[in-house]
Amino acid sequence: MDRYTALISGQRTLVQDLVINPPKFVLDKLRIDLFSYNQSLHIGTDESYHLQIPDPLDPKSAFLQANTVYGALRGLETFSQICRYNVEAKTIFLENCPWDIFDEPRFLYRGLLIDTARHYLPLNTIKTIIDSMAYAKLNVLHWHISDDESFPLEIPSFPKLWNGSYSNKQRYSLDHAKDLVKYAELRGISIMAEIDVPGHARSWGVGYPQLWPSQNCRTPLDVSKEFTFEVIDGIFFVHANLLDLRKAFPFELLHIGGDEIVGKAQSLFLNGLIFSKSNSIETRYFYDRLGKHNLTATQAYKFFVLEVQKLAMKHGYVPVSWQEAFQNFGSSLPKNTIIQNWLGSAIAPSVVKSGLKCIISEQASWYLDHFEVTWEQFYNKEPYDSITDGREQQLILGGEVCMWGEKVDGSNIHQIIWPRAAAAAEKFWSPFSVTNLGPHKAGDRMETFRRLLNERGI
Numbered sequence: 168m169d170r171y172t173a174l175i176s177g178q179r180t181l182v183q184d185l186v187i188n189p190p191k192f193v194l195d196k197l198r199i200d201l202f203s204y205n206q207s208l209h210i211g212t213d214e215s216y217h218l219q220i221p222d223p224l225d226p227k228s229a230f231l232q233a234n235t236v237y238g239a240l241r242g243l244e245t246f247s248q249i250c251r252y253n254v255e256a257k258t259i260f261l262e263n264c265p266w267d268i269f270d271e272p273r274f275l276y277r278g279l280l281i282d283t284a285r286h287y288l289p290l291n292t293i294k295t296i297i298d299s300m301a302y303a304k305l306n307v308l309h310w311h312i313s314d315d316e317s318f319p320l321e322i323p324s325f326p327k328l329w330n331g332s333y334s335n336k337q338r339y340s341l342d343h344a345k346d347l348v349k350y351a352e353l354r355g356i357s358i359m360a361e362i363d364v365p366g367h368a369r370s371w372g373v374g375y376p377q378l379w380p381s382q383n384c385r386t387p388l389d390v391s392k393e394f395t396f397e398v399i400d401g402i403f404f405v406h407a408n409l410l411d412l413r414k415a416f417p418f419e420l421l422h423i424g425g426d427e428i429v430g431k432a433q434s435l436f437l438n439g440l441i442f443s444k445s446n447s448i449e450t451r452y453f454y455d456r457l458g459k460h461n462l463t464a465t466q467a468y469k470f471f472v473l474e475v476q477k478l479a480m481k482h483g484y485v486p487v488s489w490q491e492a493f494q495n496f497g498s499s500l501p502k503n504t505i506i507q508n509w510l511g512s513a514i515a516p517s518v519v520k521s522g523l524k525c526i527i528s529e530q531a532s533w534y535l536d537h538f539e540v541t542w543e544q545f546y547n548k549e550p551y552d553s554i555t556d557g558r559e560q561q562l563i564l565g566g567e568v569c570m571w572g573e574k575v576d577g578s579n580i581h582q583i584i585w586p587r588a589a590a591a592a593e594k595f596w597s598p599f600s601v602t603n604l605g606p607h608k609a610g611d612r613m614e615t616f617r618r619l620l621n622e623r624g625i
Contacts, residue, residue, distance in 0.1 A: 168243075171243050171244075171246075171247050174247050174623060175247050175250045175251075175252060175259055176252050176259070177252070177622055177623065178247075178250065178251050178252055178619070178622050178623075193227060194220070194221065194227055194228060194229055194261070195227040195228065196227070196228050196229075197228065197229045197230075197231060197246065198222055198225070198228045198229070198230050198231070199231045199232075199233075199239055200230070200231070200232045200233075201232075201233055201234075201235075201236065201239055202232075202233070202234040202235070203234060203235055203236075204236060205235065205236070206236050206352075208237060208352055208355065208357055208418075209357070209418070209419055210275050210276060210357075210419065210420065210564065211275050212235060212237050213233075213234045213235045213237070213238055214235070214237050214238050214241050214271060214272050214304075214306070214355070215233065215234065215238050215241075215269070215270065215271035215272075216231060216232065216233040216238040216239060216241055216242030216245075216268075216269075216270055216271075217231070217232040217233070217242075217268070217269045217270075218230070218231050218232075218242050218245055218246060218266060218267075218268040218270070219231075219265075219266065219267050219268075220246075220249075220261060220264050220265055220266040220267075221264070221265060229246065229261075231243070231246065236355075237355040240301070240354065240355045241270065241272075241304055241355065242270070244301060244302065244304065245268060245270065248302075248619060249261050249262050249263070249266065250262075272304065272306075272595065272596045273594075273595065273596060273597060273598055273599065274550065274563070274564065274565030274566065274595045274596075275564050275565055276306070276307055276526055276564035276565030276566070276567070276595075277304065277305045277306050277307065277565050277566065277567075277592060277595035277596060278305065278306075278307040278308070278309050278359075278526065278528075278565065278566070278567030278568070279296070279300055279305050279307075279308055279309065279567065279568055279569075279570065279584070279588060280309040280310075280311055280528070280567055280568070280569040280570055280571070281293065281296060281308065281309070281310060281311065281570050281572070281580075282311040282314070282570065282571045282572030282573075283310065283311070283312055283317075283319055283339070283572065284311060284312065284313050284314030284315075284316050284317045284318070284319070284367075284370070284572065285314060285316055285317075285571065285572030285573045286572045286573075286575060286576040287317070287319060287332075287333055287337035287576070288572075288576065288577055288580065289577050290339070290343060290346075290347065292577040292580065293347055294347070294350055295581070295624075295625060296308070296580070296581070296584070297347070297350060297351045297354055297356055298354065298623070298625070299581065299584070299585065299620060299623075299625045300354070300356055301354040301355060301356060302616075302619065302620065302623065302625075303588065303589050303592035303616070304592060304595075304596045305356065305588075305592050305595070306355060306356055306357065307356065307357050307358075307359055307418075307420075307567070308351055308356055308357070308358045308359070309359045309361060309422065309567060309569075310358055310359065310360050310361060311361045311363065311422075311571075311572075312339075312360060312361060312362060313331075313362060313363065313367075313368070313370060313371075314363060314367045314368075314370065315367055315368065315369040315370060315386060316333075316369075316370060317331060317332050317333050317337070317370050318330075318331035318332060318370040318371055318373070318374075319332040319333070319337060319338045319339055320338070320339050320341070320344065321338065321339065321340045321341050322401065322402050322411075322412075323341070323411065324401035324402070324411065325374075325375065325398050325401050325402070326374075327373075327374025327375055328371060328374050328375065328398075328402075329374070330373045330374035331370030331371060331372070331373035331374055332370075341411070341412075341414075341415045344358075344360075344415040344416065345414075345415050348415065348416060348417070348418075357418040357420075358416060358418060359416075359418055359420045359421065359422055359487070360412060360415075360416040360418075360421060360422065361421075361422035361423075361424060361487075362399075362402060362412075362421075362422070362423060362424065363422075363423070363424025363425075363426070364387070364388055364399065364423060364424055364425070364471070364475055365387035365388040365390060365425075365428060365468070365471050365472075365475075366386060366387040366424070366425075366426065366427050366428045367386070367387075367424060367426070367427070368386060368387060368388050369385045369386040371388065371398070372385055375394075375398065377389070377392065377394055378392075378394070378395055378398065387428060388471075390467055390470065390471045396474060396475075396478070399475055399478055400478050403421070403478055403479060403481075403482045403484070404481075404482040413482050413483065413484075419483070419484065419485050420484065420485050420487050420505065421479050421484035421485070421486060421487065422486075422487040422488075422507070423472070423475050423476065423479055423486050423487065423488055424488070424489060425468075425472045425475075425488040425489050425491055425492045426489035426490075426491050426509070427491065428468050428491060465495050465496070468495065469495065469496040469499065472488065472492050472496075473496075473499065473500075476488075476500070476501060476504065480501065480503075485503050485504075485505060486501070486503075486504055486505070487504075487505040487506075487507055487526070488500075488504060488505075488506060488507070489506075489507050489509060490506055490507065490508050490509060490510065490514045490518075492504075492506070493506045493514070493517070493518055493521075493523065494514070497517075497518075497521055497523070498521070500523065502522065502523070504523055504524075505523070505524045505525070505526060505564065506518045506523055506524070506525050506526070507525070507526045507528055507567070508525055508526065508527050508528065508529055509528050509529060509530050509534075509569070510529070510530060511529070512529055512531075512552055512553065513553070515527055515529075515550075515552075515553075515554065515563065516552075516553045516554050516559070518562075519554060519559040519560075519562040519563060520559060522562070523562065524562045524563075524564050525562060525563055525564065526563075526564050526565060526566065526567055527548075527550045527563065527565070527566040527567070528566060528567040528568065528569050529548065530569070532544060532545060532547075532548035533545060533548060533566060533567065533568045533569060533591055534568075534569050534571065535568055535569060535570045535571075535583055535584055535587060535588065536569070536570065536571040536573065536574055536575070536583070538574075538583070540587070541587075542586060542587045542589075542590040542606070542613060543590070543606040545568070545587045545588075545590040545591045545594075546590040546591070546593070546594060546602070546605070546606040546609055547605070547606060548566075548591070548594065549594070549602075550563050550565065550566050550594070550595075551563060565595055566591060566594065566595050568584075568587075568588045568591045568592075570583065570584055570588075581620075581625050585617070585620055585625065586613055586616060586617045586620070589613055589616045589617075590606070590609065590613060593609060593612070
């Protein structure tokens with residue numbers, strides 16, 4: 168409540184002039200009726216709320232009802248956004264009263280991706296991103312932690328991994344990660360970690376060169392070595408009294424990447440090692456492990472991804488993969504796999520038709536690093552495009568806007584995320600009957616939200 172009191176007191180720009188002599192509604196308090204104080208947060212947590220201004224039982228109160236703590240948080244956010252502090256009257260006014268709002272999200276998953284591998288983001292920057300997500304009722308921060316360029320996260324079981332960071336000042340300890348997770352949870356936001364393998368992992372070999380297929384081939388990770396899987400297993404879970412990824416990131420989803428491999432695998436995957444009948448120890452081990460010969464790139468890729476999925480599930484995670492895994496061996500994926508669609512609008516319908524769940528983040532519509540894509544285009548993207556069967560629609564968990572890090576750092580990331588991400592956020596939260604009216608009906612709301620972000624220091 169203190170946080171929202173401070174936010175409301177700072178909101179001094181009025182959407183329209185208010186008649187304040189005398190004010191029509193004078194509220195003394197906000198009454199909150201909460202069904203459960205359980206603070207567990209997961210996909211599917213009830214975020215619905217009912218806000219009445221004034222309270223039917225007390226004309227000097229507002230009344231907020233919610234089944235969960237997180238529904239109450241969403242209701243408080245709405246309440247805060249219709250409040251404005253009038254400097255002259257030294258009073259908080261509520262716009263356009265009376266209100267009777269029953270609200271709930273259209274989609275369970277409403278995400279934003281940040282990328283700390285291409286550019287390091289200071290902790291305070293990530294926290295302000297989390298704040299801004301709460302203002303837009305987004306509920307999952309997808310943290311793309313590592314990539315070819317940098318491995319900035321502490322892994323106690325393999326402490327040399329973060330030798331692949333840009334510098335020792337551009338790193339995150341697991342205590343930092345736990346702090347961010349707690350900060351986000353207090354705002355109704357889960358953090359999904361992504362450890363992208365087997366591609367996008369060149370930085371891993373800075374500390375452990377044996378993870379590279381060779382000195383001349385440093386990506387993807389070497390699938391022929393048991394050590395590769397020992398490292399991944401050690402990242403997910405430490406079999407000792409050490410802090411590990413599972414303890415730092417308790418959210419049930421873990422993103423294991425798996426993108427952009429097969430197209431260049433013949434030249435990169437194991438530097439061609441597993442495609443020859445070499446008698447090297449690594450090749451013999453790989454053949455013994457798979458019991459096959461003359462492997463194709465797709466077979467090696469499939470083996471790797473399925474092994475990593477097994478490790479993730481062993482430690483209690485639900486695996487999330489980019490769409491390439493589905494495109495290359497979808498029928499072999501565990502049925503709890505979640506596929507993230509990033510390229511092409513035909514993938515999501517195929518994913519849900521197969522019975523798998525899907526997150527939409529198609530780059531032509533929802534990649535924030537595509538500066539040419541307007542907020543209207545963000546708004547026009549419909550997650551159910553080409554999906555008409557109700558059972559298949561239920562397998563679309565939601566959507567995600569992606570802020571890849573090549574072109575942003577702490578100095579400009581907010582200006583690139585907002586206000587376009589707000590257009591997608593409204594699509595994720597509001598009912599189809601509202602968003603189907605198109606961006607021309609949403610323009611005033613986008614402008615109001617932009618002013619709100621400015622008032623709140625974003």
